[in-house]
Amino acid sequence: MSLLDKFDVVEQLMSGLESVGKNPTSVVFDTINSATEAVVEGRTTILAGTNNYLGLTFDQDCISAGVTALRTQGTGTTGSRMANGSYASHIKLETELADFFQCENAMVFSTGYAANLGVLTAVLGKGDAVLLDADAHASLYDGCRMSGADIFRFKHNDTHSLERRLQRLKERASRCLIIVEGMYSVLGDRAPLAEIVELKNRFGASLLVDEAHSLGVFGERGCGVAELDGVLDEVDFIVGTFSKSLGAMGGFCASRHDVLGLFRYVSRPFMFTASPSPAVMATTREALAQLRNRPGLRDALWSNANQLYSGLQKLGFELGPEISPVVAVRCKDRESALFNWDKLLEAGVYVNMMLPPATPGGASFLRCSISAAHTQEQINTIIEKFAGL
Numbered sequence: 001m002s003l004l005d006k007f008d009v010v011e012q013l014m015s016g017l018e019s020v021g022k023n024p025t026s027v028v029f030d031t032i033n034s035a036t037e038a039v040v041e042g043r044t045t046i047l048a049g050t051n052n053y054l055g056l057t058f059d060q061d062c063i064s065a066g067v068t069a070l071r072t073q074g075t076g077t078t079g080s081r082m083a084n085g086s087y088a089s090h091i092k093l094e095t096e097l098a099d100f101f102q103c104e105n106a107m108v109f110s111t112g113y114a115a116n117l118g119v120l121t122a123v124l125g126k127g128d129a130v131l132l133d134a135d136a137h138a139s140l141y142d143g144c145r146m147s148g149a150d151i152f153r154f155k156h157n158d159t160h161s162l163e164r165r166l167q168r169l170k171e172r173a174s175r176c177l178i179i180v181e182g183m184y185s186v187l188g189d190r191a192p193l194a195e196i197v198e199l200k201n202r203f204g205a206s207l208l209v210d211e212a213h214s215l216g217v218f219g220e221r222g223c224g225v226a227e228l229d230g231v232l233d234e235v236d237f238i239v240g241t242f243s244k245s246l247g248a249m250g251g252f253c254a255s256r257h258d259v260l261g262l263f264r265y266v267s268r269p270f271m272f273t274a275s276p277s278p279a280v281m282a283t284t285r286e287a288l289a290q291l292r293n294r295p296g297l298r299d300a301l302w303s304n305a306n307q308l309y310s311g312l313q314k315l316g317f318e319l320g321p322e323i324s325p326v327v328a329v330r331c332k333d334r335e336s337a338l339f340n341w342d343k344l345l346e347a348g349v350y351v352n353m354m355l356p357p358a359t360p361g362g363a364s365f366l367r368c369s370i371s372a373a374h375t376q377e378q379i380n381t382i383i384e385k386f387a388g389l
Ligand SMILES: Cc1ncc(COP(=O)(O)O)c(C=O)c1O
Pocket: 111, 112, 113, 114, 116, 137, 139, 181, 185, 210, 212, 213, 241, 242, 243, 249, 250, 251
C-alpha cells in the first residue's frame, strides 16, 4: 500500500463519469459571450447553471468599477489584512454591508468558503454544540469540524427534528449554534426561518443563516430569506458570498453582535490568507449598489424562474418542492442524469450535474440556476431542449 493508492478510487470514479459522455467536471467555456451565453466546443451555449442570479457579471458599471480599481490600486493586495493592513475599499464594503443588513457589524472574507470557516472557528470551540441542517453546504460542515465543537445533525428543514435535538442538549442548548441556509442550493427550497427563530429563542440558542444563494433573490430589499420571513434582526450571524448574485468573489458575515469585530484577531481563515483584491472589492461594491437600487433585477429573475419552473412542470418532470431560481430536475438514476446532461450540452444548454453523495436523499439531479439576464427566448429554448430528452 502506498500513500497515493487512495487516488485509485478517485480515478475510477472519474472514468465512470466519462462512460456515458463528457465528464461534467471537465467542461471548458472557451469564450464567455455574456452572463447567459458562452462557447463550448465551438457551440454557442446557453448558460443555465451559473448562480449568476442577477446577471451582473457583464454589467458595464461593475466592469468599469473593476477596471478603475485595477488601474489606480493595482492587481492585488499581496497579503492579509492582519499583516499588511486594510484597503479603504475593504472597510467601505464592510460599512455598506452593515448598512444593508441593518446591523452594526460586518466583516469581509476572501471567499464564501473562508467566511464560513472563519466565522464558525471563531464562534465555536471544544465543549460547544452545533445543530446543523443535514443538507448544509460543505463549507458549513468543514467549519464546524475545524472548530472542534460537537456536531449534531437534524433532518433537513424539519423543525420537529431540531426541537428534539435541542431538548436532548438540555442545559447545553443555550451554548449551541443552529446552522441553516436561507435557500438550499441543490433543490432551491427555503428554511422555515420563522419557526427556527421561535425555537432558537425558546431554548436560548444562537442562529447562523447562510444566505449564499438567497442574497439578492429574496426579501423586499434583497437581503435574503431572513428578511423575507421578517426575522432579519433575530439572526445572530448572516453569512454569504459575493460569488453568486454579486458576480464577484469573496464572502462576508454581518451581525448585530459587536464581538464580530474581535473575530479579526482569532479567525485564522481571515488572518492567514490574502485579502480580496481592489478590483474584486470595487465590482462587489458596485454590484451591491445595483442589487439595492435596481429591484427590477429581482422581478426579472422571478419572472424567468416562474417561466422555467412551470414549463418543465408541464412537461412532467419531477422538480424541487418550490418555485425558485434554482430549478432541479430529478433523474431516474445516476446514468440517466449523466446521459441527459451530456445531451443537453450537445444541444447547447449547460446545466449543473448533481450526483450523490453531494445531493439530498442520494438522488441525481440536473440543476438549472436562472438569471435575471436570461431572455424569455432563452428560457423557452431551455424548456424545448429538456422536452427533447
Ligand atoms: C451555501 C453556500 N455557502 C458557501 C459557499 C461558498 O462560497 P464561495 O464559492 O464564495 O467560496 C457556497 C458555494 O457554493 C454555498 O453554496
